[in-house]
Amino acid sequence: MKKSIIFLIVLSVAFNACKKDRESNSSYADVYIINQGIFGSSTAEISGYNPDEERVTNQLFRSANPNAELGDVAQSSYIIDDELYVAVNNSHKIEVLDAVTLVRKRVIVLPEGNYPRYMVDGAENELVVTNLYNPNVLRINRETGEIVDSIKVGYDSEGIVKANNQLYITLPGSWPEYHNQVAVVDLSDYSIEYVNVGVNPTRVAVDNQQLVWVLCIGTWGAANASLYAINSVTNEVVHSASLSGSPADFALNVSANELYVDNGSKLQVYNVSSKSMKTDSIQRGGFYDIAYSALENKIYAVDPLDYTQNGLLFIYGTDGSKINSDTLRVGVIPGYIQIQ
Amino acid sequence: MKSLFLSGFVAIILWVYPCTLQAQVKDSVYLPELIILEDAFEKVEFQLGADIKKVKLGSSVSNQSLADILQTLSPLFFRNQGAGLVATVSQNGFAPHQTKVEWNGMEINHPMVGLVDFSIISSNFISEAEFSSTYSQANPGSMALGGVIHLKTNNENTSRSSLQYEQAQFGKYGFQFDVSSKQNSFVKLAYSQAQNDFEYYNPVFGTREKRKRNANQSIGFQAGKRFSVANKELNSTLWLQHIFREIPGAVGTTASDATQQDGWIRLSNELVLENGEKPWKFYANFSVDKLDYRDTLLASAGSDELSKSLSYKSQIRTTKRLLFSRTVWSDFNLERLDNWVNTNNYDELKFRGITRFISHSTITVTKSIFLYPIIQLEHFSDFGWALSPSLGTSWEWKKNRFQWFGSISRAYTAPSLNALYWPTLGDPNLKPEEAIKLEFGYRFKWENKTLSVKQSSSYLLADIKNGIQWIPVQSQWRPQNILALKQQAFTANVELKYAVQSWYISLVSTINMAESIIQKSRFEGDESVGNTLMYIPDIQFKQWFQFGIRNVQLDVNYQRVGNRFINLSNSDWLDPYQQVDVRISGKKRFRRMQLECGLYVNNITDERYSVIKGYPVPGRITGIIIKTTLN
Secondary structure, X not given: OHHHHHHXXXXXXXXXXXXXXXXXXXXXXXXXXXXXXXXXXXXXXXXXXXXXXXXEEOOHHHHHOOOOOOOOOEEEEEEEOOEEEEEEHHHOEEEEEEOOOOOEEEEEEOOOXXXXXXXXXXXXXXXXXXXXXXXEEEEEEOOOOOEEEEEEOOOOOOOEEEEOOEEEEEEEEEOOEEEEXXXXXXXXXXXXXXXXXXXXXXXXXXXXXXXXXXXXXXXXXXXXXXXXXEEOOOOEEEEEEEEOOOEEEEEEEOOOOEEEEEEOOEEEEEEOOOOEEEEEEEEEOOOOEEEEEOOOOXXXXXXXXXXXXXXXXXXXXXXXXXXXXXXXXXXXXXXXXXXX | OHHHHHHHHHHHHHHHHXXXXXXXXXXXXXXXXXXXXXXXXXXXXXXXXXXXXXXXXOOOOOOOEHHHHHHHHOOOEEEEOOOOOOEEEEOOOOOHHHOEEEEOOEEOOOOOOOOOOHHHOEHHHOOEEXXXXXXXXXXXXXXXXXXXXXXXXXXXXXXXXXXXXXEEOOOEEEEEEEEEEOOOEEEEEEEEEEOOOOEEEEOOOOEEEEOOOOOEEEEEEEEEEEEEEOOEEEEEEEEEEEEEEEEOOOOOOOOOOEEEEEEEEEEEEEEEEEOOOOOEEEEEEEEEEEEEEEOHHHHHOOOOOEEEEEEEEEEEEEEEEEEEOOOEEEEEEEEEEEEEEEEOOOOOOEEEEEEEEEEEEEEXXXXXXXXXXXXXXXXXXXXXEEEOOEEEEEEEEEOOOEEEEEEEEEEEEOOOHHHHHOOOOOOOOOOOEEEEEEEEEEEEEEEOOOEEEEEEEEEEEEEEXXXXXXXXXXXXXXXXXXXXXXXXXXXEEEEEEEEOOOEEEEEEEEEEEEEEEEOOOOOOOOOOOOOEOOOOOOOEEEEEEEEEEOOEEEEEEEEEEOOEEOOOOOXXXXXXXXXXXXXXXXXXXXXXXXXXXXXXXXXXXXXOOEOOOOOEOOOOEEEEEEEEEEO
């Protein structure tokens, strides 16, 4: 009896003493991985990859901001000058961080009912933000955080790029009725023009010919995915091609005129000059996001695995050869790669 | 203003009410919650091969949810989303859907999700809770992979009536009215509501704010009657409950406008056909459960705004002791359980029927060694035949002083109906989760006229196959039988009581350590092998101190809950927290009436923590309880 009581006391003291300590991380990195975190739990985080050291550092946001949380579902990021903007979808906010130290500079809280997705710098001092479950794209004053105005595009909006002083915004709509247009917004007067593309347009990118490439991922199970190119001068579709499989993302290599398409089990290479598929598969596909680093001429890709544990970062050459030899663990549900 | 008005109204009732009844007042102890270790030395029954614990809830317990009370007073861990929100049980690291919960012998797990939300069970309506991770007398295996929690509402043969009013911070108030008679009947009515608008720090926005849309409201009615006809005894209890609550969602996520309405009608009947050496009982239990969830966000995502369901349950069981001798006695159970679920989430009415045969025996090997074999054979309408045997043993090493016990058992839990039939995502080919469980431990007690000491320890090891996990398959979240787990848990209790003429002191300490380790890789790149599942505290330490002198009593509850991992890489976790609750109460007798008053301060150190990530709990809360009793 006496021994049992002593045992319990010892256990109690021992377990009070063995509180875990989180590591303190330095925040310098050339590549940021924006981790969504587990939905509904405000566990979004930022990982950094340093190519020189070939090392991943996790939980950079918490290290830089010990009493803060990034929020729920960090969707994407965007760098303007020395600031990193992070769209936190389910927390309806834009987190503005120092792009190097990741220290919080300010928080732009959006009204309820706005779900920020992707961003681009707009006219003057504005940030333009696409919006899920909402037909309005937001124009936000970057300094004050005020919503200057909204652009009524009529549908859920997703990808956004700027070309020829115009914004190209994909309008995928939402399940079960997907949409098939790209809204073209003139930044001089905010007039809107619509260009018809394939079903469920999501990703968008601009090549060195000022062609706007649009990935339309189609309807699940319907095999109607497609790739479109829009001339940003005339705003006419100059090319379209059907894609077999279930593409999820693409990344543009401007100098090589190559578009890397993450398509189901394949990582494909599409030549934007010849407008034809160059290589059907250079690597496995099925990633959550891919990005091309022009500085390193490498493809970065992230895999969220089972969405409940730390995901993986892969680095490939443009021929599909795997570059990283070590397993690179990033945060939970890595969903966006920010190349600095 | 509304609460002030109600407070005044209740105060008037408290004043007038005693004058309207003619009765003698009996002694009662305020807040008489106690952890009582099953007294193995006096009760030679089947469950002695397992570590079984019991919490007795007094009739004058405050108006807390069962989750709040058991989290403080038992080794159980509740995944509590905060005041007024969902709280599911994790017993020794098992998942909530793996623990079978019964009320008066009726299984009350919701068939759609397979679990029970303890936050909506008012402690006013429960007399005692008994729990074990291995097997128990009534249901040793099926649907009880993680064990069984038996909740009971007792029909006490006393003549008494009482009215209780409670008011606390954050808009919480409630009252309870009880009447019981020596004619073996009782009626209970309880109402409570709370705003739960406490202040907290929001780290996502870097602001201090009040919890919004977090109100709840609950009303319940219970009535019981024991009938005696031709030497047969029928004990019936009816329970009606309705709960409305707002669901605010996690902090830093999109503000939800969701609301949930739960309700049920439950009727339990126990018919004692024979007593004595060969008892024979018959049970007939019925329930209708409503669960409606409304969220406009669901509509914006393309689903129905309102998810609604009605579940119907019928359970018929007979238990008879067919064999009774000096060395062997055996009980046999035959049961039929039918579940129907009607919901707009399924394409049609879903049904699960279970026919169950159980035999459990006690075999006396020597004067001090017993064996407890159990055989359970069942037929599921959707899974066919299943066999869940178990074998327990106990050895009374020192008579009336020290006992060893142990058991080995097989158990399984069939998938919930949501896992099977949720539109486009459910998998009708899922297999039941299975487990082999081993438990051993000891019990010790020593007592004299003034001092009582009880101590027990147990170790549990479980090997789980076909564990169900929802993971993305081709971009869609689907349940799969992919988890192989090894679970370990250690639990120890110490209970000390010292009482002399006018004062008493009591100290109960519990420690529980649990882990649930993933054993096999589930896919390429899986780094979770060797890690523990999420939201299982590595340690819980709870201590309850009670001191009473004459008519005044002081209760101090302390609990410390350890790290809980929040991802399967175990790379992030919630830090430990500790909480201290203090209550002081007194009673005064006025001829026919007894007046009791209590003041409590929960979380007196104002600890700020979350049990589940993103769900803050209130800091310090102060409340009062006033109760009058007549009999």
